[in-house]
Amino acid sequence: MKITVNQEKKLFKLDTPKTSLVLGLADGKYLGQLYYGRRVRSMNFADLWHTEEYPGTPESAAREEGKFEDVFAYEYPASNNGNFNETCLSVSRPAIHENGHGTSEILVKPTFDSFEILNGKPDLEGLPHTFGDESSVQSLKIVLRDVNEKIRVELLYSAFADTDVITKSVKIVNEGEGVIYLNKALSACMTLNANPEERFEVLTLHGAWARERHMERVELGFGAFSRESYRGVSGHQENPFMALLSRGTTCDSGEVYAMHFVYSGNFLAKAIKNQFSQVRMVMGIHPEHFRWKLSSGESFQTPEVVMTYSASGLSEMTRSLHTLYRNHLIRGFYKDRRRPILINNWEATYFDFDSEKLQAIAEEAAKSGIEMLVMDDGWFGHRNGDDSSLGDWYVNEAKLTGGLKPLVDAVNKAGLKFGIWFEPENISPDSDVYRAHPDWVYQYPESTPVMVRHEYTADFCNPEVTEYVYSRLKAVLESANVEYVKWDMNRPITEGHSLFLPPDRQGEVLHRHILAVYAMQERLLKDFPQLLLENCTAGGGRFDPGMLYYSPQFWCSDDTDAVERLAIQEGTQLLYPLSTIGAHVSDVPNHTVGRVTPFATRGLVAMGGTFGYELDITKISDEDRAQIPVQVKLMKEFSELIRTGEYYRLASYRENNVYDSYMVVSNEKNHAVVFVVQVLSQPNEKSHILKLKGLKEEATYEVREVSVANGSKRLWGTYSGDVLMYAGLIVAREMADFTGLCLELTEIL
Numbered sequence: 001m002k003i004t005v006n007q008e009k010k011l012f013k014l015d016t017p018k019t020s021l022v023l024g025l026a027d028g029k030y031l032g033q034l035y036y037g038r039r040v041r042s043m044n045f046a047d048l049w050h051t052e053e054y055p056g057t058p059e060s061a062a063r064e065e066g067k068f069e070d071v072f073a074y075e076y077p078a079s080n081n082g083n084f085n086e087t088c089l090s091v092s093r094p095a096i097h098e099n100g101h102g103t104s105e106i107l108v109k110p111t112f113d114s115f116e117i118l119n120g121k122p123d124l125e126g127l128p129h130t131f132g133d134e135s136s137v138q139s140l141k142i143v144l145r146d147v148n149e150k151i152r153v154e155l156l157y158s159a160f161a162d163t164d165v166i167t168k169s170v171k172i173v174n175e176g177e178g179v180i181y182l183n184k185a186l187s188a189c190m191t192l193n194a195n196p197e198e199r200f201e202v203l204t205l206h207g208a209w210a211r212e213r214h215m216e217r218v219e220l221g222f223g224a225f226s227r228e229s230y231r232g233v234s235g236h237q238e239n240p241f242m243a244l245l246s247r248g249t250t251c252d253s254g255e256v257y258a259m260h261f262v263y264s265g266n267f268l269a270k271a272i273k274n275q276f277s278q279v280r281m282v283m284g285i286h287p288e289h290f291r292w293k294l295s296s297g298e299s300f301q302t303p304e305v306v307m308t309y310s311a312s313g314l315s316e317m318t319r320s321l322h323t324l325y326r327n328h329l330i331r332g333f334y335k336d337r338r339r340p341i342l343i344n345n346w347e348a349t350y351f352d353f354d355s356e357k358l359q360a361i362a363e364e365a366a367k368s369g370i371e372m373l374v375m376d377d378g379w380f381g382h383r384n385g386d387d388s389s390l391g392d393w394y395v396n397e398a399k400l401t402g403g404l405k406p407l408v409d410a411v412n413k414a415g416l417k418f419g420i421w422f423e424p425e426n427i428s429p430d431s432d433v434y435r436a437h438p439d440w441v442y443q444y445p446e447s448t449p450v451m452v453r454h455e456y457t458a459d460f461c462n463p464e465v466t467e468y469v470y471s472r473l474k475a476v477l478e479s480a481n482v483e484y485v486k487w488d489m490n491r492p493i494t495e496g497h498s499l500f501l502p503p504d505r506q507g508e509v510l511h512r513h514i515l516a517v518y519a520m521q522e523r524l525l526k527d528f529p530q531l532l533l534e535n536c537t538a539g540g541g542r543f544d545p546g547m548l549y550y551s552p553q554f555w556c557s558d559d560t561d562a563v564e565r566l567a568i569q570e571g572t573q574l575l576y577p578l579s580t581i582g583a584h585v586s587d588v589p590n591h592t593v594g595r596v597t598p599f600a601t602r603g604l605v606a607m608g609g610t611f612g613y614e615l616d617i618t619k620i621s622d623e624d625r626a627q628i629p630v631q632v633k634l635m636k637e638f639s640e641l642i643r644t645g646e647y648y649r650l651a652s653y654r655e656n657n658v659y660d661s662y663m664v665v666s667n668e669k670n671h672a673v674v675f676v677v678q679v680l681s682q683p684n685e686k687s688h689i690l691k692l693k694g695l696k697e698e699a700t701y702e703v704r705e706v707s708v709a710n711g712s713k714r715l716w717g718t719y720s721g722d723v724l725m726y727a728g729l730i731v732a733r734e735m736a737d738f739t740g741l742c743l744e745l746t747e748i749l
């Protein structure tokens with residue numbers, strides 16, 4: 001990575017291994033994006049401003065300043081006074097109107113003030129952020145100022161050395177005397193000066209509970225296309241991601257410009273094609289339900305956006321993001337460690353369990369090499385269904401005889417670690433805590449909050465509430481040897497209103513909530529540095545890069561069906577490393593869709609993630625149980641490869657309606673594993689040709705079929721890398737539905 005500056009022309013060039021971003025000043029003061037794309041050597045881009053011709057800059061064509069505003073590729077477009085394309089910043093001041101007090105939007109036009117190059121990357125206080133030392137990242141801070149309104153805008157860019165990523169974030173400082181309100185403060189903007197014949201598609205991830213992160217591509221026409229969440233969480237319905245693709249982009253060809261938001265609350269991702277075919281993409285905290293008060297001297301830091309460009313298709317975008325998240329976002333004890341293979345009792349028992357049942361599950365699991373028991377929902381208060389006790393974080397001794405410690409000790413004695421479930425952000429109306437403090441949940445005055453899953457959301461803007469919740473979490477974790485926490489959040493936030501905050505701060509509630517969640521998770525990790533934290537939001541409703549800063553893995557979806565998981569995991573793998581994807585083998589008929597699939601196929605699908613079980617191991621058939629030690633052993637063998645290797649998508653069931661396949665190749669390219677699931681058997685179909693990817697052309701590989709049912713490894717043959725990649729392997733069609741195939745490739749030296 002390298003940041004170069006042409007002092008005289010005020011041009012800035014940020015390079016990653018294969019990309020460049022070039023910024024410059026028009027008329028010496030308006031900061032704009034000159035170029036983003038493949039890496040270029042020179043930064044002699046000044047002519048691209050069209051200073052001599054239409055539309056001109058304000059200095060060269062004063063008569064048509066409006067036209068400049070309309071087309072200029074502003075890096076951080078502020079107030080809309082001629083800039084009819086999407087803006088990033090809107091500010092108000094208190095004002096007295098005819099009908100009383102209110103606020104008025106003010107004109108903010110920040111222009112260039114100064115810049116600074118920083119080795120490494122500064123932390124974004126209180127927010128999750130990517131990081132790196134001086135050898136892996138360099139940063140550029142550009143300061144813009146509106147001298148009339150005394151507002152300072154600090155744009156922070158960081159370019160990485162080991163991945164084609166540039167991050168962007170913004171800090172707004174009130175340098176004036178009075179109060180200002182930020183109505184909108186997005187984090188990033190990118191404008192492509194495209195020609196009319198260049199057509200773009202927009203790729204996003206949409207979903208629902210149990211159907212998270214399905215990929216969708218649409219052609220971008222004139223006008224705007226957005227993905228957004230107002231749910232207080234990033235959401236099952238949307239992921240804070242957007243990519244512009246040159247028309248017809250595939251896994252391996254085409255141009256991709258992507259943005260991904262390191263944030264876990266409301267967001268806006270928007271692409272706009274204007275009348276000149278320029279395409280702008282913006283991302284940031286959603287301006288709806290947002291208004292942040294800044295007194296004199298105060299500042300607001302936006303979360304950061306990860307920006308990546310690929311000249312060779314989607315796979316390269318995926319690998320750039322995976323590298324970034326593995327090396328520069330995930331932290332802590334488990335960053336580079338194999339995660340324990342766990343068994344979770346949710347689908348095994350739901351709320352109907354006691355110490356004996358859990359102990360029996362742990363003892364049986366130990367025989368198969370499973371390494372951790374997770375006690376899910378239902379261990380506290382008087383919770384025997386989802387209608388009570390959230391907030392009463394005291395062990396229910398009617399279920400756990402003698403409390404938590406005897407159970408944890410017994411599980412540890414059986415050879416397993418112990419993990420526990422919490423839902424810290426919500427409170428049940430039927431709880432002692434709610435009866436004592438009805439004002440501790442978000443609500444509008446004189447109105448009852450909307451109930452979702454029998455829950456209200458705890459007012460995390462009120463420090464008394466967060467102190468109470470944290471003290472209970474801590475007390476439980478200190479009472480026994482708990483080594484894992486599943487942090488759940490089973491509802492969106494329906495009331496962005498806190499009884500604790502004054503009226504002019506109600507627009508801060510939803511962002512403050514997320515900041516408080518981050519602060520509490522940070523505290524948890526400081527107090528328990530070896531804790532494995534797994535986030536979860538009714539499945540995968542807040543699976544975003546923000547959460548990865550605190551938890552190296554995330555429960556991917558409540559839908560554990562092996563077929564449904566194919567599209568869910570494909571969409572998730574598109575952005576997130578496989579080591580972050582919580583994937584478990586569950587019982588059949590599947591509890592969400594009722595489908596019956598073979599145990600081996602369920603195991604094979606779960607291997608594309610953190611791997612574990614979600615079933616009553618004491619009750620499943622002997623035949624299925626016998627496969628567990630086989631799967632556990634294989635997963636232990638493959639987990640390093642899956643955690644650190646490069647991911648390549650080979651086929652998508654979503655697209656071909658027959659089968660799904662991907663592979664993971666080690667960084668040395670000497671070891672790989674290929675997974676194939678044939679979903680439906682089709683009549684009169686020929687065999688599939690599987691063209692592998694990411695191998696060394698000249699290397700020779702032994703290809704073995706690995707049985708996920710009995711662990712045997714049968715040699716298929718020995719082939720060169722180029723034959724495997726360009727001619728491919730024939731995978732015979734199976735005369736059955738839901739079959740799985742696992743191949744292991746080992747280089748022969």
Ligand code: GLA
Nearest residue numbers: 346376377488536538539558
């Ligand atoms: C959510 C989670 C499940 C489970 C339940 C418990 O739905 O996604 O895995 O923990 O809550 O209520």
